[in-house]
Amino acid sequence: MEEKSTQKAAAAEEENPSPELCLRIPGDYAVGSIPTVLYVPDFISETEQSQLLHHVYQAPAPKWKILKNRRLQNWGGVVHEKGLLPQALPPWLTKITDRICQWTGLFPSAINHVLINEYHPNQGIMPHQDGPAYFPVVAIISLASPVVLDFTPHGKLRGLEHTYLQNIQTDEPQESNGSYKVEGTKEAGPASSLLLMPCSLLIFKDQAYTDFLHGIQDTELHNLDKVANISQCPQFKHLSYDYSPGKADSSASSEPSGTFHRTTTRVSLTCRLVLKVHNKLFKF
Numbered sequence: 001m002e003e004k005s006t007q008k009a010a011a012a013e014e015e016n017p018s019p020e021l022c023l024r025i026p027g028d029y030a031v032g033s034i035p036t037v038l039y040v041p042d043f044i045s046e047t048e049q050s051q052l053l054h055h056v057y058q059a060p061a062p063k064w065k066i067l068k069n070r071r072l073q074n075w076g077g078v079v080h081e082k083g084l085l086p087q088a089l090p091p092w093l094t095k096i097t098d099r100i101c102q103w104t105g106l107f108p109s110a111i112n113h114v115l116i117n118e119y120h121p122n123q124g125i126m127p128h129q130d131g132p133a134y135f136p137v138v139a140i141i142s143l144a145s146p147v148v149l150d151f152t153p154h155g156k157l158r159g160l161e162h163t164y165l166q167n168i169q170t171d172e173p174q175e176s177n178g179s180y181k182v183e184g185t186k187e188a189g190p191a192s193s194l195l196l197m198p199c200s201l202l203i204f205k206d207q208a209y210t211d212f213l214h215g216i217q218d219t220e221l222h223n224l225d226k227v228a229n230i231s232q233c234p235q236f237k238h239l240s241y242d243y244s245p246g247k248a249d250s251s252a253s254s255e256p257s258g259t260f261h262r263t264t265t266r267v268s269l270t271c272r273l274v275l276k277v278h279n280k281l282f283k284f
């Protein structure tokens, strides 16, 4: 069933996807213990991956915003708590975002904001919740390197929006991605983790959006113990084997078993919708 589904996802890259691919609720793709997390392997083709990476690295240097633990490009405009000061997404991004909208049927209107994150093997993103400006469905396309993304429950977030908004810790201006970093989450450990393979699509929404933080550890070794979708990642199927890219038989690795050694840079596209769009910046 997975293979069939994957073929369907790849087929969606064609100019005119068949009607059955449209407005489909992708319940088949739910993974792990959190019901509102969906993982779609091979959502884009390798050719598309190369095209996307080409565009990402063609952007002029000032397009990159350099943060402590990663760098990022912001596309679609500036996100404020109260909405988006929009800038049209370029066609190389709408080609993908329109397909995500059409294929999932989970967005009420076109995705209008994309954050591109780049992580070196020792970089990550601390556990955080995406901000209230966004419609609570997040679509993340992964490129170039696998990575483990952790979901950590954070019951405190529920019903305490006012409090956490007052006490947020940010490592970047809020408007750069509209996210909030929350203190005191490390000791809990992840409830569920996903291995995000290149070309895959991750969607999380609803409960996963509101009650969980998501993050990527800034370490070269990522633990696979709690990875819920290992069976969908061909190279990682045997948990007792280590995986290092390029190794035919990774069981010979000196890394501890059940870990993934990150050796290459990962790029991700976080695609979201800001419902409230400000069309006029200033009133004169």
Ligand SMILES: O=C(O)CCC(=O)C(=O)O
Pocket (backbone or CB within 6 Å): 115, 117, 125, 130, 140, 149, 177, 179, 214, 268, 270
């Ligand atoms: O790179 C990723 O997969 C996660 C990015 C993310 O959480 C964000 O941009 O808010």
Ligand SMILES: [Fe+2]
Pocket (backbone or CB within 6 Å): 128, 129, 130, 179, 214
């Ligand atoms: Fe996020």
